[in-house]
Amino acid sequence: MTHSKFENLTTTKKTIIINAAIKTFEKNGFDKASTNEIVKQANISKGSLFNYFNNKKDLFLYLIDYSVQILEEMYEKIDLNETDLFKRIENVGFQKLKVQKTHPEIFDFLKSTVNETSIEVKPMIESKLSTLYEHGMQKIYSNIDYSKFRDDIDIEKATEILNWTMLGSGDKAMQQIETFEDISQFGDQYLKEWNAYAQILKRAFYK
Numbered sequence: 001m002t003h004s005k006f007e008n009l010t011t012t013k014k015t016i017i018i019n020a021a022i023k024t025f026e027k028n029g030f031d032k033a034s035t036n037e038i039v040k041q042a043n044i045s046k047g048s049l050f051n052y053f054n055n056k057k058d059l060f061l062y063l064i065d066y067s068v069q070i071l072e073e074m075y076e077k078i079d080l081n082e083t084d085l086f087k088r089i090e091n092v093g094f095q096k097l098k099v100q101k102t103h104p105e106i107f108d109f110l111k112s113t114v115n116e117t118s119i120e121v122k123p124m125i126e127s128k129l130s131t132l133y134e135h136g137m138q139k140i141y142s143n144i145d146y147s148k149f150r151d152d153i154d155i156e157k158a159t160e161i162l163n164w165t166m167l168g169s170g171d172k173a174m175q176q177i178e179t180f181e182d183i184s185q186f187g188d189q190y191l192k193e194w195n196a197y198a199q200i201l202k203r204a205f206y207k
Contacts, residue, residue: 003062006052017042017049019103021063026109030060030118060121064128067110071132074099075139083145085162086198090191092140093166097190100170148206158205165201169193 006014020041025033035056039046053059074095082088099106113125141159149155172193 003052006062009052015102017044017052018063018066019105021059022067022103022109023105025060025063026105026112029112030056030116030121033060035059057120061124061128063109064113064125067106068128068132070099070103070106071110071136075136078139080139080143083143084148085141085144085146085159086202088140088144089162089166090194090198093170093194094190097170150205150207153205158201162201165197166194169197 006017009017017038021038023041024038028034028037033056035046035049038059039049042049049059053062077095078088079091082091096107110129113129116122116125146155149158169190
């Protein structure tokens with residue numbers, strides 16, 4: 001199925017349906033997810049939903065493919081010429097927030113699929129996601145200048161701390177994101193928050 005009827009909807013309508021489905025599957029898992037809940041949240045009829053997708057499984061697999069495409073596009077926007085780890089993680093965090101402005105729960109949805117137990121979709125999830133995260137991690141951390149770190153610093157643990165900090169400042173920013181109509185204005189606020197933490201950590205980690 002090409003989902004041509006769904007793709008012909010307006011961007012706004014598609015986004016509403018995708019977000020409603022992502023939220024429902026993320027919260028309940030595949031087997032317990034209710035299409036009644038999806039159509040209620042999306043404010044569409046059940047007939048409309050199944051005019052766009054053959055069944056619940058077809059919708060779920062569409063969401064996997066859609067989410068993978070979103071992540072791959074995000075990875076492509078990472079500036080690999082930037083060799084400073086703080087700047088690289090800052091860029092990744094900002095790209096994630098731009099995605100979450102449109103799809104707030106897309107990363108939680110993908111995370112939830114890793115623990116999906118339904119035999120109806122589990123093999124297909126594994127085939128679609130098996131190399132995605134590995135490829136993403138390789139790209140995020142490629143060409144980093146680790147010589148900036150102090151010799152007594154465990155770089156792997158320092159990187160984990162940076163990622164936790166980025167996620168925390170990102171969660172804080174997400175609580176404020178709806179107050180910004182202009183993404184660049186929101187970006188300025190996010191970078192201000194991140195840099196306040198980054199300056200402290202740089203003094204701890206860098207030579």
